[in-house]
Amino acid sequence: MRISFYSLSFFFLFFFGLGFFCVGLYFLKYSVLLLLDWELISINSCSMTMTFIFDWMSVLFVGCVFFISSMVIFYSGSYMSHDLYSVRFLYLVLLFVFSMFMMIISPNLISILIGWDGLGLVSYCLVIYFQNYKSYNAGMLTILTNRIGDVAILLSIAWMLNLGSWHFIYYVGFFDDWMYLFIMMVILAGFTKSAQIPFSSWLPAAMAAPTPVSALVHSSTLVTAGVYLLIRFSNLLVNIDCWFLFLLSMMTMFMSGIGACFEYDLKKIIALSTLSQLGLMMSLIFVGFSVISFFHLLTHAFFKALLFLCAGLIIHCMNNSQDIRHMGCVVNNLPFTCCCFCISNLSLCGIPFMSGFYSKDMMLEMYSMHGFNLFMYFVYYISIGLTVCYSTRLMYYLVVGYNNLYSCQSYFEDNKMTFSMIFLTIMSILGGSILSWLIFIVPNIILLSLILKIMALIFIFIGFFVGYQMSLYNFNNSFISLVYCLSYFLGYMWFMPNISTSFLSNYSMSFSNKVFNSIDLGWGEKFVSSSFLFLFNYLSKYNSYYQVNNIKLFMLSFFFIIIIFLI
Secondary structure, eight states: OHHHHHHHHHHHHHHHHHHHHHHHHHHHHHTOOEEEEEEEEEETTEEEEEEEEEOHHHHHHHHHHHHHHHHHHHHHHHHTTTOTTHHHHHHHHHHHHHHHHHHHTOOBHHHHHHHHHHHHHHHHHHHTSSOSHHHHHHHHHHHHHHHHHHHHHHHHHHHGGGSSOSBGGGSTTOOOTTHHHHHHHHHHHHHHHTTOTTSTTHHHHGGGSOHHHHHHHHHTSHHHHHHHHHHHTHHHHTTSOOHHHHHHHHHHHHHHHHHHHTOOBHHHHHHHHHHHHHHHHHHHHHHTOHHHHHHHHHHHHHHHHHHHHHHHHHHHHTTTOOBGGGOOOGGGTOHHHHHHHHHHHHHHHTOTTSHHHHHHHHHHHHHHTTOOOHHHHHHHHHHHHHHHHHHHHHHIIIIISOOOOOTTOOOOOOHHHHHHHHHHHHHHHHHHHHHHHHHOOSOOOOOOOHHHHSHHHHHHHHHHHHHHHHHHSOTTSHHHHHTHHHHHHHHTGGGHHHIIIIIHHHHHHHHHHHHIIIIIIIIIIIIIIHHHHHHHHHHHHHHHHHHHTHHHHHHHHHHHHHHHHHO
């Protein structure tokens, strides 16, 4: 029964994804935009409507989301087969996909909030699916960070009362002084959902979720929601100076690349690579190339989903151990999985004529023509080299490195898991070229000097060399102990998890403890809480004394009254 639910969901999502993809190509060729306005209720000329927008961008993205979700769900049918509540897991994943669908096709901020909030809440349920303290802490960090973005969307909805409608699609060309605060709220929401600095710490923590969920989150749903939202609002971004926002995105890309080079957790390395690619997409949006950023968003979704599915099977075979130091020579036992893993890694690196090459090369060349200063230029290209560096290190540890004889290995390649990998492998090889031919119908000529043209290839080769050298040496040696603090700072995301968690919680808890001791247990206890106790205690004693000695008091009072009258 469980397998049939998974198979049925795979069937519907797969064919709906193909259908949306074909419709998106038709909309792209003929520049069709379909706006569906569904009136729910109308009372006294006040109407409540639900509006959907179907243009080439939204329909193509929905097709990719459905296609990847179908592969992930079919993969999960085998991955979660031994789980007691696998049907519940399937319902959560389907709700997750539906929330993303609602966010993509909504031109209205109210209906966007439905999908936006649904993504945050369902992601919390999926992160804490494996019930332990680590999952609970990661889930709380995830949902609290995403709530900041939800509040920003709510403030944007309130601020749009200055306009005549919540349909932002009507006002993307309109800009006034008060619109500056509105676009800042939208950017804040996109930064929290896409984990840009200073909200980056929740993304590696969300790896506590099951691996199929990670494949879905990091490829086409949760983290890409912020990028897609800013792509929709990109026409408003041209009215403001985005250099600081671009700097934050670029430093996110650099920080995550450095951190992945020092990480030993397999899923966290892939999560940090996602963070690096999100910084790349965000920076291109702030430069002004939102369509190229959307192109990279689609190509990245295919090879990142494949990367997580391969990693999930390897972790499964390692008895759920995620430490890459426990792995080595996996290619001898999992040849097909390692082949797909290497293909997705090479596509991530931007190796020529793989899927990622077409988008990353175009992004770098368009960025080179924009004319930023030398510092930003070199940080940008060094970040590209770091992508190749940690990918080379990861492939060496998993595929080429020595067998570390982890005793709990149980190698197998399940047919359902490999079936999902086949389609994603094809798209990881051919997806970039196909989408580049379809999206950019008119060819663009990019004229650069020879050194700028081959700069990307130079940094790719430098990244290969550095990653190979980092794989050969153990960082626990005496050399790294001399710069241990620096390596810890670089490998720990610039202490951002501490700033987001222990820094806030420690200071807030110490402050609340002082307030509790000084107010609740101090003067507040003495003068507010205890004063009533003292008053009623005194009154009760007086009442008790009066009731016990009422005759004596009566006679004494009578005697004093007689004396007063006589005097």
